[in-house]
Amino acid sequence: MCQPAGDTDRLAVEQTRAGSPDALAELYRKHAAALYRLAYRLTGARQDAEDVVHDVFVGLPEALHRYEEHGNFVAWLKRVTVRVALMRLRGRQRRREVALDATRPEQAPPAPTDRIALDAALNALPDPLRVVLILKEIEGYSHAEIGGLLGISVVASRVRLNRALKRLRRALEDGR
Amino acid sequence: MNASRDSLRAVLREQHIPEPSKDLLPRILASRAAGARVVLPRGGAPLVRWRLVGVWLAAAVLTVLGIGLARWLGSESNGDASRGDALYAALLRGTVVWPAPGSAQRASSTPRRARYPLVVEFDPQHVTGGTWVYERRTTIDDVLTQSTGRSTLSASSVDFDGAPAWVVTTQRGPVSDAHDSLWVSRGTLRPLRYALIANKGRTRILQLYSPDSVRETIDIIGPSGRHFQGAVALPGPRHAPVLASAHSASDLTLLTQALPLRRGWRGSVYTVGLVSPGGRMPPVTPLDLRVTARDRVTVPAGTFDCWRLEVAQPLPSGEYRSTAWVSVDQRWVVKAQDRGGDFVSEQLLVSYGASPSR
Numbered sequence: 001m002c003q004p005a006g007d008t009d010r011l012a013v014e015q016t017r018a019g020s021p022d023a024l025a026e027l028y029r030k031h032a033a034a035l036y037r038l039a040y041r042l043t044g045a046r047q048d049a050e051d052v053v054h055d056v057f058v059g060l061p062e063a064l065h066r067y068e069e070h071g072n073f074v075a076w077l078k079r080v081t082v083r084v085a086l087m088r089l090r091g092r093q094r095r096r097e098v099a100l101d102a103t104r105p106e107q108a109p110p111a112p113t114d115r116i117a118l119d120a121a122l123n124a125l126p127d128p129l130r131v132v133l134i135l136k137e138i139e140g141y142s143h144a145e146i147g148g149l150l151g152i153s154v155v156a157s158r159v160r161l162n163r164a165l166k167r168l169r170r171a172l173e174d175g176r
Numbered sequence: 177m178n179a180s181r182d183s184l185r186a187v188l189r190e191q192h193i194p195e196p197s198k199d200l201l202p203r204i205l206a207s208r209a210a211g212a213r214v215v216l217p218r219g220g221a222p223l224v225r226w227r228l229v230g231v232w233l234a235a236a237v238l239t240v241l242g243i244g245l246a247r248w249l250g251s252e253s254n255g256d257a258s259r260g261d262a263l264y265a266a267l268l269r270g271t272v273v274w275p276a277p278g279s280a281q282r283a284s285s286t287p288r289r290a291r292y293p294l295v296v297e298f299d300p301q302h303v304t305g306g307t308w309v310y311e312r313r314t315t316i317d318d319v320l321t322q323s324t325g326r327s328t329l330s331a332s333s334v335d336f337d338g339a340p341a342w343v344v345t346t347q348r349g350p351v352s353d354a355h356d357s358l359w360v361s362r363g364t365l366r367p368l369r370y371a372l373i374a375n376k377g378r379t380r381i382l383q384l385y386s387p388d389s390v391r392e393t394i395d396i397i398g399p400s401g402r403h404f405q406g407a408v409a410l411p412g413p414r415h416a417p418v419l420a421s422a423h424s425a426s427d428l429t430l431l432t433q434a435l436p437l438r439r440g441w442r443g444s445v446y447t448v449g450l451v452s453p454g455g456r457m458p459p460v461t462p463l464d465l466r467v468t469a470r471d472r473v474t475v476p477a478g479t480f481d482c483w484r485l486e487v488a489q490p491l492p493s494g495e496y497r498s499t500a501w502v503s504v505d506q507r508w509v510v511k512a513q514d515r516g517g518d519f520v521s522e523q524l525l526v527s528y529g530a531s532p533s534r
Contacts, residue, residue, distance in 0.1 A: 021208065021209070022206070025201060032196070032200070032201070033196075034194045037193050040193045040194070041193070045192050049196070050197060050200055053204075054200060054203060054204055055214045056214075058204055058207045058208055062215070062216075063215075083217040084216060118188070118191070119191060122191070137181075137184070137185045138188050138189055139331070
């Protein structure tokens, strides 16, 4: 899931750290889409996802002082994004402006019924379960990494994933 | 859908995700340019939200500059950043976006009218020194409550040019390295001198008060250092108290001890902000104070019988309101509350320690 920071990233990272808006914009253009998708999946709302990405990039120049060059930049960036998104989830009632809205035919490409149902079921999951599901099944984090991010044990992460999958399947079957 | 784990994963990855707004990057860059900063969580650290955009910018302006209540002195929510805001942001960052020195000179300014009669009846003998420690909390969207550190206000009795005075110092916690000291006449509760050092010593503000005016110098030290000065007349009678460096309602503690608060009491005092730079915020504005209720308030320091003191300040952008709960017995501010668009900022009294020189 994680790509090593390339030379172009390294230069942009260095310049962003020094306060260059152009370099920050370059990092945004390169990574914001992926971070936004991640934030959207975690928060389930476009506005929240945008706020997360906004906060990440506004804070990035200072945060980069804590980033070690030999580390994996993209992975680090994603971890930061996950944490900011989790803070947002913990800090407020998640706006249920709903993935369903985003998948309505007039706003999105035609989607299979199953996918609409899946979005709805996913959105209906409690945050603690949905977050583990997203991080494990989509982002590819290990249970150990998820445990570290969420402050829970590996076992708890596994349990939450299983519960999420069960609920998801049940919700989809009920919706048939 | 009897999806296998793999197919489920595949479908999940195909979830349609709307595009982010096209103006997201410009907004990010604009936020940075305006001085907004977000402290992102460290890897592996406890999850604490530090949403600084807007809220923290306002708080930091207050904290660093000592210009008195950005919440009172100029939180205009809808864009239109005035030159004054830019100046304060520049001060905050230690950068040099300043007006021409000529435009920074201000010989006088007509303050807005106070709503209530100016406070002239008060009891300065009732004021005691001491140390008040407040915990600052910010609640965002009615959900997230976050402690943003502690501030300590200390008042000690000193001699100032042969006359008894209070020297009031404020430490505002981890947000800022600013140190400020305010000398106040013990007899009139009018400021005598105010000094602030911030930005690791690069920003220095000095205000010298006479009975009817205040002179100010601001020095920005460094390669692009600048010097500004200004003066403004103080309105109202010479025996009426005046506030300086009032960052939040908790900074009223020295004044409220002297006020004859009772049900229905009301009165106004003038407060002085920055004098030198131009901008939307006037250097002197009235604070209109009104007792609206008597409440039982519990804070970390204990439970207090309090007057609820509504504080209103007319600003060019509209009237700004905050609330202070003042203990009936000691007349300390035990709780102060400011409300913004989507946040409530509170200061709660944690402890009080008597000064040896009461």
